[in-house]
Amino acid sequence: MKNLNNIAIVFFIFFSISITAQKTEYANLLQNIDARQKTSLNGKWDIIVDPLENGFYNHRLQEYDKGYFKNAKMQSPSDLIEYNFDTSLQLNVPGDWNTQMDKLYYYEGTLWYKKDFNYTPTSNQESFLYFEAVNYEAIVYLNGEKIGKHIGGYTPFQFNVTDKLVEGNNFVVVKVDNKRKKENVPTVNQDWWNYGGITRSVHLISVPKKHISDYSIKFEKGKYNTIKGWVAVANSADGETVNIQIPELKESAKATVTEGKASFSIKAKPKLWSPELPKLYEVIIETSTDKVVDQIGFRTITTDGSKILINGEETFLKGISIHEEAAFKTGRIVSAEECKVLLNWAKELGCNFLRLAHYPHSEAMVKEAEKMGFLIWSEIPVYWTIQFENEDTYANAENQLTEMISRDKNRASVVLWSMANETPESKPRLSFIGSLAKKARQLDDTRLITAALDTQGKGDDGNLIEDPLGEVVDVIGINNYCGWYYGDVNSCSSIKWASAYNKPMIMSEIGGGALYGLHGDKNERWTEEYQDELFKSNIEMMKNIDFMVGLSPWILMDFRSSRRPLRRIQDDFNRKGLISEQGMKKKAFFTLQEYYHDMDEK
Structure with missing residues (x-):
């Protein structure tokens, strides 16, 4: 020792x-999705249980270009398609599969999810497919095309799907695999249930093309009278202005974007957030094209x-x-x-x-x-x-x-x-x-x-x-x-x-x-x-x-x-x-x- x-x-x-x-x-995550224009993709999703991963690999164990993610339909009576999401079982999203279906109680492996949704494009908007969490490995497909992968069962991830959505009907397919592996975090040995599935909510989030993507607002370290932070603005040009307001404190600041980020500092003495008084202030962040409102507390530790x-x-x-x-x-x-x-x-x-x-x-x-x-x-x-x-x-x-x-x-x-x-x-x-x-x-x-x-x-x-x-x-x-x-x-x-x-x-x-x-x-x-x-x-x-x-x-x-x-x-x-x-x-x-x-x- x-x-x-x-x-x-x-x-x-x-x-x-x-x-x-x-x-x-x-x-690369949108901050504070509750303040965004979002369409919920929660509800019933079609599912296919796939313990042998037939929907992902062909018989030579090579990634299959006609896998379940294609969501293929029979075009004639002679077509051979050995899966059909439209007649398959369904599960609720968000939710784990273990407690929704008895035969999946101990299941660890691959399960495919599919959801249909409608989309109406809006000019000068970007759209993100946002998953609050999927356990554990997720491969996401939109309209039959792979758009990305995420590993880790408890943190959010997103994909910019602006150029991949079509007007009218769209479908998203997610391959979810919760098999435990020695190299994973956590590893194979854990003292809690390995709940599989799309365990938290899924959203289609729309933001202006030039949008507030992230921000940090808190006390400057070691000070009780200075609120300091930054705002990231996607697709912005240098010199653009960001306005930050805390109406209850009658304080505000203007910040200038440089290389996609605007930094600011505000002199103020807010009431401190504490367990006895969990005070939150409305904070408004605004650009010429976007506005986000958050509830933020100020304290030190x-x-x-x-x-x-x-x-x-x-x-x-x-x-x-x-x-x-x-x-x-x-x-x-x-x-x-x-x-x-x-x-x-x-x-x-x-x-x-x-x-x-x-x-x-x-x-x-x-x-x-x-x-x-x-x-x-x-x-x-x-x-x-x-x-x-x-x-x-x-x-x-x-x-x-x-x-x-x-x-x-x-x-x-x-x-x-x-x-x-x-x-x-x-x-x-x-x-x-x-x-x-x-x-x-x-x-x-x-x-x-x-x-x-x-x-x-x-x-x-x-x-x-x-x-x-x-x-x-x-x-x-x-x-x-x-x-x-x-x-x-x-x-x-x-x-x-x-x-x-x-x-x-x-x-x-x-x-x-x-x-x-x-x-x-x-x-x-x-x-x-x-x-x-x-x-x-x-x-x-x-x-x-x-x-x-x-x-x-x-x-x-x-x-x-x-x-x-x-x-x-x-x-x-x-x-x-x-x-x-x-x-x-x-x-x-x-x-x-x-x-x-x-x-x-x-």
Whole structure:
């Protein structure tokens, strides 16, 4: 361990040498799609299940130029066409296929989606086909022509289809493949359900040919009286003007476009966004051809030794971890209403902080959380043991990081970008995650960098945080399952903690499983009493960690996981939730709620 500490600084210097070259630009994504003119492509899509990928390869396993993406129709009775979307099964988009169709419950492979839609062209407009997320690999075809590919199951992507649309009827076909692969991010081993499909909404977005494509608006780093930002204008000429207005503050600025981007600075003293007062301001961005309106909050997050400061005030993060899984019906969340169910439970619990695990959650989740005053930890699925020495794996991770930050950079609620979860210590891992942290800081130098480290039972009577990744991050996350994966449930309260780093620490995971309604002795696993006793013991442990600035126990609600087959207890669910998938609160919910309530009383 000490040897790894000694090499930490050296490897940090050489991160960019051992990993694919860094890029500094954001992802090519329209910012704030809710403010755009968009046509929903949600609803029923025709689907074909294709486990052998016959619609993609011919019998020589070569990419087939007459595949299912052609959406071919019989022209005469003698034609041989062995598929037909128009008579096929259908699934709802957005949605996962696993919970919509019983025979697809465990399915991992290829499934084809097809949607017909009408289009009326408008002069001086550009059109984008925008996918909020598809899990995992998507190849997109429009009117029988391949228009692009995307890898990664939880971040948005888009294609400019202006020149590929036709007046009247059009059709889009998407080949979706959710097969797990060792080189993917996440890799083959994960403790959540591998939901396949077009899991978030699809839109056809129309914008003026000369349009506002992206923007960043926030406090200048280290200042409370200067709002600074930039606006990217596609297809613009140097010298054109961008107007930025914040009507409630009676402040505005004019900026001049240079090489497609206009930078600005506004002197102002807005009310600060905080969990207690999640104040958002209407911000209007306007050019001669386009106008976008957003709701933006202004706040700062910094550290002071082992403290976290929100708007300069020491803040304790009373949190909970959440998976993007819907209550009651289970399956992937598909609406803002389903997001609100989980968020309201977190508010009832007494939280001001959410760890959105283990991947970027939907834009709806982030925006609804922001309105309700939650601080957010957002992360990419660099999870457990991925291929840290594989350059393509790194490129995939960096792209997911870039798309996450690109989408949510204007959300005041997001305060922590997380690079990884429970990764084993090694030189390649240190290099890999260090490069991601460097990239994140290039894209956004106003938020803090974190990662969840794994410290299961490092000492007989205490835990020392000395993972060399502690040098890289601003805030150390610790996953520690005393009483569940190691140690006796009653031993946790006596564990002492120390850290090699003068940095804030968040206890990013503690917990244990319980089946709602199963009762027994407090030493009997899977009972609510056992889980409750585990929480009580861990809470006593955490009260004595003076450098701990928050916690996000695992987890708000039970969620599906194919790692959890124990019948009559787990039944394909991770049972560490404080609430069952049917919305029933377990005893430990009220224990954590009381702990947070007591903090408020002090």
